[in-house]
Amino acid sequence: MRMLDYVRAKRLLDRYGIRSVRSAYVRTAADAVAFAGGKAIVLKLISGKAVHKSREGLVKLNLREKGEISAAFAYLARRGARLKPYGILAQAMAEPGVEVIMGGNTDKQFGKTLLVGLGGIYVETFRDVTMRLCPINRSDALGMLLDLKSGKIITNDGKSTAMIASLLLKVSRLLVENDKIVELDLNPVIVREGSYDAVDIRMMVV
Numbered sequence: 001m002r003m004l005d006y007v008r009a010k011r012l013l014d015r016y017g018i019r020s021v022r023s024a025y026v027r028t029a030a031d032a033v034a035f036a037g038g039k040a041i042v043l044k045l046i047s048g049k050a051v052h053k054s055r056e057g058l059v060k061l062n063l064r065e066k067g068e069i070s071a072a073f074a075y076l077a078r079r080g081a082r083l084k085p086y087g088i089l090a091q092a093m094a095e096p097g098v099e100v101i102m103g104g105n106t107d108k109q110f111g112k113t114l115l116v117g118l119g120g121i122y123v124e125t126f127r128d129v130t131m132r133l134c135p136i137n138r139s140d141a142l143g144m145l146l147d148l149k150s151g152k153i154i155t156n157d158g159k160s161t162a163m164i165a166s167l168l169l170k171v172s173r174l175l176v177e178n179d180k181i182v183e184l185d186l187n188p189v190i191v192r193e194g195s196y197d198a199v200d201i202r203m204m205v206v
C-alpha cells in the first residue's frame with residue numbers, strides 16, 4: 001500500500017466531480033508567489049513520513065504577502081530535509097465553513113466502506129461519524145446525515161443536505177469503480193451553504 005501523489009489523487013477526484021481546492025507543487029518561493037497571484041494561499045509539506053501535517057507544523061495558512069509566502073516556503077524546505085522524499089504543495093485558501101470528514105476504507109470481508117462525520121479538530125473530540133457499505137444510494141446518503149449528532153451543523157440546518165448527499169454518492173462511486181484505492185481520507189471537506197471544497201486528500205492505493 002502506498003500513498004498516491006496528491007496532484008494525481010486530486011485529478012481522480014476531478015474526474016468524479018468531487019471539488020477540491022486549486023493545488024500545485026511549487027519548487028521555489030517565486031513559484032509559490034506566482035501561484036498566489038495576490039490571493040491568500042496555503043503551503044504544506046507533503047511526505048509519506050508526515051501523516052499529521054498541522055500537528056507537526058507543516059501547514060502554513062493564509063499567506064498573502066510575498067515576504068510571508070517566501071518565509072513559509074523556506075521554513076518548509078528546511079523541514080523537508082528530514083522528510084525526504086517530500087513536495088511543497090501550494091493551495092488556494094478555501095472560504096471558511098464547517099469541516100467535514102469523508103472517507104473510505106476496505107473491509108477484508110465486506111469490501112469498500114464509506115464514512116462521513118464531523119471533521120477537522122473535532123474528529124477525535126466528538127467521534128461523531130457514521131459508516132455504510134458501498135455502494136450507497138441516495139436514501140443511504142440521507143440516512144447517514146440523519147445518523148450524525150452534528151448533522152444539522154454539517155448540513156447548515158438542512159440547506160446543504162442535497163449537496164452533501166450527492167457528494168457522498170460520488171465518493172461511493174469512486175471507491176467502487178477503483179479497486180486499487182484501498183483507503184481515502186478527505187479531511188476536511190470544508191462545507192458552506194451551496195458549496196464545498198476538499199482541502200486535504202489522502203489516497204492509499206495498492
Ligand code: ADP
Pocket residue numbers: 021042044051052053054055059061091092093094095099120121187188199200
Ligand atoms: P493535516 O490533516 O495533515 O493536519 P490539513 O491539510 O488537513 O493537514 O490541514 C490542517 C487544517 O488546516 C485543516 O483542517 C483546515 O482547517 C486547514 N486548511 C488546510 N488547507 C486549507 C485550505 N486550502 N484552505 C483553508 N484551510 C485549510
Ligand code: MG
Pocket residue numbers: 187188200
Ligand atoms: Mg487533514
